Amino acid sequence: MNQKQVNILFDERLLVDKLIFTGQVKTSWSVEKTLSTLLERTGLRYRRIRKDTYLILEKNDTKSVQVNPLPADIKAVATASKGSDSPLAQPMNPGLVPLQMKQPLDQTVTGVVTDSEKGEPIPGVSIVIKGATRGTNTDANGKFSISVPNGNAVLIFSFVGFEKQEVTVGNRTQLNIALNNDLKELNEVLVVGFGTQKKINATGAISTIGTRELIQSPVANISNSLVGRLPGLFATQSGGEPGNDGSKIRIRGVGTFSGNTDPLTLVDGIQVDNYNNIDPNEIESVTILKDASSTAVYGIRGANGVLIITTKRGKVGPPKVSYTFNQGFNSFTDMREMMNSADYATHFNEALKNDTFVTGAVYVPRYTDQDIELYKNGQDPIFHPNVDWFDVMFKKVSTQSQHNINISGGQTKVKYFISAGFFNQEGLFKDTRDVVDAFSPQSIYKRYNVRSNFNFDVTRRLKLTLDLSSQTETRSGNNGPSTERVVGDIGRASPLSTPGVVDGKVVNITTGSQNNPYVSLLYPGQAGGLKRSYRNYLNGNVRADYDLDALTAGLSVHANVAMQTYNDQQITNTKTLITYLATKLPDGTVNLVPSTTEAQFNFAQVGTFTRRVTAEFGIDYKRSFALHNVTGLLLYNQQKTFDPALAFLIPKGYQSFVGRATYDYNGRYLAEVNVGYNGTENFAPGKRFGLFPAYSLGWVVSQEPFFQKAGFINFLKIRGSYGVVGNDNIGGTRFLYRSTSYSSVPNIYYFGNVGSTYSGFPGIREGATGNPDVTWERAVKQNIGLEMWFWKDKIRFTADVFNEKRSDILATPQTISSIAGLAQPASNLGKMENKGYEVDIAYTDKIGNLGYRVSANLSFARNKVLYRDEIPNRYAYQNRTGQRLGQNFGLIAEGLYNTLEEVNDPARPVYSYSNNKIQPGDIRYRDYNGDGIIDNFDAAPIGFSNIPEKTFGSTISLNYKGFDFSVLFQGVTNVSHYYTRFQKGTGYGQAPPEGSPSYFNESWSVERYEAGLPIRFPRFSVNSNPNNEGSSFWLADASYLRLKNAEVGYKFQPGILKRVGLNSCRIYVNANNLITWDRMLPGIDPENTSTGDTNTEPYPLVRTINAGLNLNF
Incomplete structure (x- = not known):
């Protein structure tokens, strides 16, 4: 032309x-x-x-x-x-x-710009003609119209958070553009303490995750969704009971041996005690603050890190309705196979025979060959039962379902987000009503969520937000022992102790103590029955922001008032259940005789009501002077909790004065100062307030002129921080500075002849002495971080190294003699160190229509007890000071004795326990201190603690023409757990008898040893034996790698959906806790381990297979 x-x-x-x-x-x-x-x-x-x-x-x-x-x-x-x-x-x-004189503009182009992932229109997208200043923006519906000179014109589409896209017009007059998310996200706004910051300007150690990743996991609560996704976050899920299956969250490990280790948790800036009841569909992001720079504003509550949940808010645009439905099926991640009755009886006889080896007694079997044959053939199911209690008490599959519908949108003056959700999850206990007339002990959890978030632009200067939310939970379960005790009784029930239920009756076959899981589950003869718990959380939050730029540019103030209430009602329906004793009559018939009497039906209801009020006022300042950018914050925050469970019925309160100042020069040199002056009523007057300052610096090296030649590195930032934070949740009782008053106790003094007749008389005893110097824990934290982006931002890399030294940990003095006659009060004596590193790396790219992302994170945190005022042991290696918190101790096992020659070897001392002699089949222990004797002084540090030192996660995600696929691998290392149940389970003589897994068939015996068969466990014994001692034999490496989450989905093309009025439709299938690789014994989940009580066992973890649908209108 x-x-x-x-x-x-x-x-x-x-x-x-x-x-x-x-x-x-x-x-x-x-x-x-x-x-x-x-x-x-x-x-x-x-x-x-x-x-x-x-x-x-x-x-x-x-x-x-x-x-x-x-x-x-x-x-x-x-x-x-x-x-x-x-x-x-x-x-x-x-x-x-x-x-x-320009060529006439004679070609008009129109179209719609949408989000390539969500399919939603994007308002405010900038559209300009390349090489010209002429341009336009998309409207609230993502639509645009622009005139171009000719078909050679190139349009540039750009919007914050999305990749810039260039399109040649050609002969088209209609263009529909889909923008991809901008992987750099350097202008992403991070939620920090009492405010927000641009990610590029942040100098603290902060990690965040969005709603898309959270809802990929088909779980009931937020804590389980976070596992493996954020560097610095350590999570352990110890149980899978519905409504009680949340993970224990720690940020950067553990820094105290006395106080609480949980992070401070906030929802939209307000502290909450329970965040696992929030519907994940309501959440915009979850952020964790890890170093002193980011947590100092919380001062006295910031030592354990801070977890901030930000809920969704409305945006300018037409109403958008989203509906999500999930249907899931749960099963146990692992279940051990139990020993049958015939094998159990055989091994019991074997245990009796083993005990005669050193006693010289005549071996008399308890079970005859006829008994064992009856256990095998099942011809006498009442008196010779063969019960697999895991199979009897648990079902294979249970269900869960979830619904959520939300609507969002608004105009310039009013924006809104409204959500309603329902979640239902059933447990895996079988419904006992199928076999016995009693209340069902099934664990059932239901949750109802409602949330409404409103933003009002009242005037140009005045803005209001109003947030209201409610969470209602109902739980149903047995009214007897704890679920952990019930599961423990199932796990330790022998297959031949009782038939369980016969003709609708709970039956025992012997009198006295025995283990019938139905007795534990239904609790007959006592207050057995059904317990329902109703919990309702109501939360309201009103905030006003007022712009004072009329006084000076960048100045504003805000005020915030929040109210939270918690109402807990528990209703119990009880009815004593009759149990029966089975006896065999001379003619061979079975007679069931009631052993308890039936009582009438009872009903009871108890409840508690708690409320918390939070008030806040702040002054904010943000301004730029040429290339100098400054922000400032001054804030007062007060919180008071009213809870009838609090000691002395005195409300628990906090007061905080907060300051923050940030500076950056042209986004290149960064500086930040945070300070919190906080106090609580829990300490003595004069000890209630403390100052907690923190400082941080950052250098965005990639902004330097000399760095422009750096080639493959696109972004580089170095940052560091130093500061002091505290922890007021130090353990012990409330108001430790007060002495306990003298109290009257009945029957505290006894007079008379002991062993014959004597009587108790009431008296007065002295209480505990207070310590007016008790104060909070003090943590000094240091952090150095590095952030880098490579090869056009395809690779993102972040690394942090941290060190924390915590002092003033509450501990009871041990080195003061008890001759003083009064227990010493707890004091701030303890010291600990916690240090480690974090690495987070991600690679994102696209090949044609195939987009993919691979990411991995690794966190390491090792603690050490520096001082705890313990009485020194004879051997220093047995001191807990200088060790990891929770370090396991025990004898070091070196295999088994197989022959008498090995037992009597004079060069190898043996260990005698409770005057029982060592014999073949027992564990051989190391003489650790070299004194020629095996005893308790040979117990040394073994393995690791039960708190993982390393945690890691890796995600792989793909998308191709509407199809998407993602997997999350997660795991931990440097962690050990005792097989507490099985350590004690090798002694069959204990009452009630222990249930044994099938792999105990590989226990030592003369026959197995001489036949060369595999041997995994020591010999059985009816009497106590040295094999029950805590040792490395029973200490397991609890490291694991888990396919934590997998999801595959398909998003239908927009053209098809518009015919039925839909903007988008996505169907998907996902799974949680799918596969686990570990070194534990079969049937034991490495997270699902006992804490040491042989009578309890955690409710097993569950695997969830889930199908879902998401519709957007």
């Missing part, structure tokens, strides 16, 4: 309020015809004064025009304007403006 450069001179005042129509101009016209057409009806005319120069005049202007050579400055402008797309140049002579 031929183009011609011309100069047009005119007085710019002539153009005021002049409109022209360009649609009738054709490119084939001459300049003169074009000007005549454009100036028609404008009252203007043109005159050609040179070959390529035209002058615009009024039609009634008849003055002659003198033609002189063009001034030099106009010639320069005309020359410089060649090839420029700018239609106007700045006037060089008063009243005259040289104008480039």
